Amino acid sequence: MSDKAYSSADDSALVRAAQNGDMGAFEELVARHRDKIYARAYSMMRNEDEALDLSQEAWVKAWQRLKQFQGESSFATWMTRITINLCLDQLRRQKRQRSESIEAMDEESGGVERQMPVVNVNPTEGLERGELRQRIDQALSQLTYAHRTVIVLHEFEEMEYKEIAKTMGCSIGTVMSRLFYARRKMAALLSDLKRPE
């Protein structure tokens, strides 16, 4: 396949070629989806270097497991799942090294979010798109890893509760609880960020 043929081929044709050992076809897939894969790793890890390393590791894993890809989902979805799993493994390893027992309890039972008053105004109203993105980014970085992960999986990956539970290795009840308190914390953080200093 020539360079021109690679760029005009659709993902499934490139995947078939790559499954037969065509490295050029795989390179084209990397070029097409690299931003999304990196962005997903970054949204979970909140660290540029880790996101780069993990996204590259995900591509290496994808090449090694390419024969297992049967096309039940899109290639981009399959790649994103590999990336998410690698990020979750890394976050679990990091969490084991830290002492987060109180924080872990709060993730499921709510902690201070239980006592928080409801935010009555829309904290994002009247903001420029760029400013809004910056504030959300800032608020996301203040969440615990479990809260952030559940937000990323539900809001960005549009996974259902059941799928999130399977991915995170917890019950649907835990997912509902984490998502609820993560959203409440996000609401509080966004309203705090909106207040003039």
Add this chain to the structure above:
Amino acid sequence: MKEELQFKLQAHLDGELPAAETREVAKWIAQDAEARALFAELKNTRGALKVFESEIRLPESREFYWSKIQREIARSEKPQTTEKPSWLASWLRRFLVPAGALAALVIASMLIMHQLPVRTALGEPESVSAFADSEAFTYRDYSTGMTLVWLSYPAENGFAEVLPSDTLGYE
């Protein structure tokens, strides 16, 4: 408000409630101000996050990013093709090397055993040799393993001059 009801509000927002419960929760939101306020907060937060569709871009060029992936793929595939030793090499390593070492040891032992009786039988318990350059004589007694060295005195070369007056040396 009970936690269970709060979670129901959220499930309603996410479309995860069964049809019968959906109607029930919708009715509750319409009637209860507290439920309505919490529902609005959850909805606003979700709305904000929907707007935030990440526009994060990879901070490396396509070529540089790909080169690292390519290198890693090559590295991960290398051991499968080159590191596996052939059956012959592993057989040689396992049996032939120790057998060779053992054979060498046996041969060396046999030679030593063979040499000793011959020297004794030939009546060769000792030997004498002279070195013309240094005017030194050596005497070797094989039965005791002792060697004596005589150096001439007064010495005619520089080397012997630095030796102490007692010029007998033992090995």
